[in-house]
Amino acid sequence: MPPPEGYRDRVRCPFCLVDDDKVVDSRSAEDGIAVRRRRECLACGGRFTTQERIVELPLMVVKRSGEREPFERSKLVGGIDRAVAGSPIGPEAVQALVAEIEEEARAGGAEVRSDRLGVGVLERLRVLDPVSYLRFASVYQGFESAADFERAVIELRKTTEPKRGTNRAPG
Numbered sequence: 024m025p026p027p028e029g030y031r032d033r034v035r036c037p038f039c040l041v042d043d044d045k046v047v048d049s050r051s052a053e054d055g056i057a058v059r060r061r062r063e064c065l066a067c068g069g070r071f072t073t074q075e076r077i078v079e080l081p082l083m084v085v086k087r088s089g090e091r092e093p094f095e096r097s098k099l100v101g102g103i104d105r106a107v108a109g110s111p112i113g114p115e116a117v118q119a120l121v122a123e124i125e126e127e128a129r130a131g132g133a134e135v136r137s138d139r140l141g142v143g144v145l146e147r148l149r150v151l152d153p154v155s156y157l158r159f160a161s162v163y164q165g166f167e168s169a170a171d172f173e174r175a176v177i178e179l180r181k182t183t184e185p186k187r188g189t190n191r192a193p194g
């Protein structure tokens with residue numbers, strides 16, 4: 024979106040605190056990753072420097088093939104939407120889930136492996152809704168047969184059912 028007409032990116036003067044200045048010089052800095060602007064306060068004539076840099080670095084997804092692509096929230100949302108269709112998990116819960124996974128991925132650095140994203144979804148769906156979990160797992164893990172599904176169900180039971188204590192015969 025372009026800035027509104029008459030917009031100027033003014034910065035409050037550190038000397039007189041008036042929010043009215045003009046840029047007198049603008050140059051690229053730090054090998055092009057930042058821009059520095061020399062500004063002059065129109066109220067007191069004081070000069071100061073501001074710096075602009077990228078705040079949010081792009082998150083790259085490393086696919087199984089080793090290919091990299093920029094993380095797209097909508098893609099992940101789409102995959103989960105298909106898995107949760109007809110389940111009690113609503114669109115807001117999906118958005119929250121994806122936001123959580125993205126945050127986790129960004130905390131881990133500039134790159135995330137696609138299988139890490141998939142596992143993140145699986146971990147959460149497993150807790151939220153077993154049917155959605157299995158649907159997502161079937162697509163994500165490329166299930167080919169009913170046997171694959173059965174194995175996943177058994178795996179799911181193992182991890183969700185409370186462990187039973189061993190029954191010892193008295194005496």
Ligand SMILES: [Zn+2]
Binds near residue numbers: 036037040041064065
């Ligand atoms: Zn000033």
